[in-house]
Amino acid sequence: MRIGLEIHVQLPTRSKLFCGCSTAGEAPNSSVCPICLGFPGSRPFLNRRALEMGVLIAKFLNCRVADTVSFARKTYFYPDLAKNFQITQYDTPVGSDGHFMIGEKRVGIWRAHIEEDPGRIKRVGRAGEELGLVDYNRSGIPLVEIVTAPDLSSPAEARDFLTDLVIELRHLIGVTGEDQNMRVDANISVGEERVEIKNITGLRNVEKGLRAEATRQTKMLAAGKRIVRETRHFDESRGVTLPGREKEFEEDYGYIGEPDLGTYRIGPLAASMAVPETPLVRAARLQREHGIGAPAARQIVLTDWELADLFEVLAAQVGGDAAMSWTMGAIGSNWKGLRERAGEHRKDIIGIVAAVTAGEMTDSEGRMRLAALSTGEEVGAAEEGGDLDVLIAGLVDQHPEVVKDYRSNERAANFLIGQVMKATKGQYSSKIVAERMRKELEKRF
Numbered sequence: 001m002r003i004g005l006e007i008h009v010q011l012p013t014r015s016k017l018f019c020g021c022s023t024a025g026e027a028p029n030s031s032v033c034p035i036c037l038g039f040p041g042s043r044p045f046l047n048r049r050a051l052e053m054g055v056l057i058a059k060f061l062n063c064r065v066a067d068t069v070s071f072a073r074k075t076y077f078y079p080d081l082a083k084n085f086q087i088t089q090y091d092t093p094v095g096s097d098g099h100f101m102i103g104e105k106r107v108g109i110w111r112a113h114i115e116e117d118p119g120r121i122k123r124v125g126r127a128g129e130e131l132g133l134v135d136y137n138r139s140g141i142p143l144v145e146i147v148t149a150p151d152l153s154s155p156a157e158a159r160d161f162l163t164d165l166v167i168e169l170r171h172l173i174g175v176t177g178e179d180q181n182m183r184v185d186a187n188i189s190v191g192e193e194r195v196e197i198k199n200i201t202g203l204r205n206v207e208k209g210l211r212a213e214a215t216r217q218t219k220m221l222a223a224g225k226r227i228v229r230e231t232r233h234f235d236e237s238r239g240v241t242l243p244g245r246e247k248e249f250e251e252d253y254g255y256i257g258e259p260d261l262g263t264y265r266i267g268p269l270a271a272s273m274a275v276p277e278t279p280l281v282r283a284a285r286l287q288r289e290h291g292i293g294a295p296a297a298r299q300i301v302l303t304d305w306e307l308a309d310l311f312e313v314l315a316a317q318v319g320g321d322a323a324m325s326w327t328m329g330a331i332g333s334n335w336k337g338l339r340e341r342a343g344e345h346r347k348d349i350i351g352i353v354a355a356v357t358a359g360e361m362t363d364s365e366g367r368m369r370l371a372a373l374s375t376g377e378e379v380g381a382a383e384e385g386g387d388l389d390v391l392i393a394g395l396v397d398q399h400p401e402v403v404k405d406y407r408s409n410e411r412a413a414n415f416l417i418g419q420v421m422k423a424t425k426g427q428y429s430s431k432i433v434a435e436r437m438r439k440e441l442e443k444r445f
């Protein structure tokens, strides 16, 4: 089974790709102008931010970035396309010949190009008497289209690919709401001929749609029937794919160069642009540098970027394994509270883990202290110990027999130390408590 994906991702710009209209229009047709409706005499102008995002994505996908790019008109008729053509990139996509890794598997990226979205058609009315309402707010919304090689070998793998891609793109350009802002066309061939399932939204639907189509093709082939090259749609409610129009070939669209836009030299821009480290790239690095497992590295990074920051500092001090078990254990489970105070208490958190690792504090004490930190209980007082001394003095007053026993056996103090630890709920390390207790007892000699 071979699966290839064409993924349309909305680029989160404030204005549209070729005009100044807002991308946040809500009421139907409230965010439109002569340019995005293609009125006579209107001229498109390119949104620089969208171009930059496209270049960044192409670089991230290990693509060869073209030195100059231009745009093309893809001509076809549909009511959601007021101009009768869509402005896209044809022979000079921003990126080509890249790849994306899912775990150890390399998935080829044929191209990444920038294009505008058409409008939206909403069907209303009873079946058989439906009317189509058209909303051009989306007309001209910037998209990047990423086309993969047919390297994916199962519907589940296709979903894994998209899941990972969304994680990375969200970090890279701030894509949000994967379901609304990501549309997928999926090509799948069980035998020789491939079928395209158009316009699937949602990662789960991609997997479901591909499964349904794989089953259909397998049954057809088993029955000795021929698979026709065509475009189908996934009917979510029935869980089957249904035929659409016969597949057009790219040449049917009669691409011509867009005469109203120039050529753009992006080579220098691409050369000067640094791709920031993305979550899964970071997870792979943590795995490599600190010898932790892939699932653990992924969990730490995906829980929170700052948790991963803390992990890295800890790992440098106490080693990867200890850092991982604390990060995924007591620190991770108290992270919500710790995160709010992570800035001011970072040193305390590291100090606790370092003390436990060095054997100066017990494991359970460390956990208690982290829990106390996350709820904001006083910890800084441990250094001063004012309240602690009062508490200890009171306890020693109540137990004169311990003072007596302590003269001959220092371990007699353990009973009182335990009482203090219990009363202070792990606010102070046992080392500090023991030291203060010794001072207090020795005062009484």
Ligand SMILES: [Zn+2]
Residues within 6 Å of the ligand: 016, 019, 020, 021, 031, 032, 033, 034, 035, 036, 037, 140
């Ligand atoms: Zn406009």
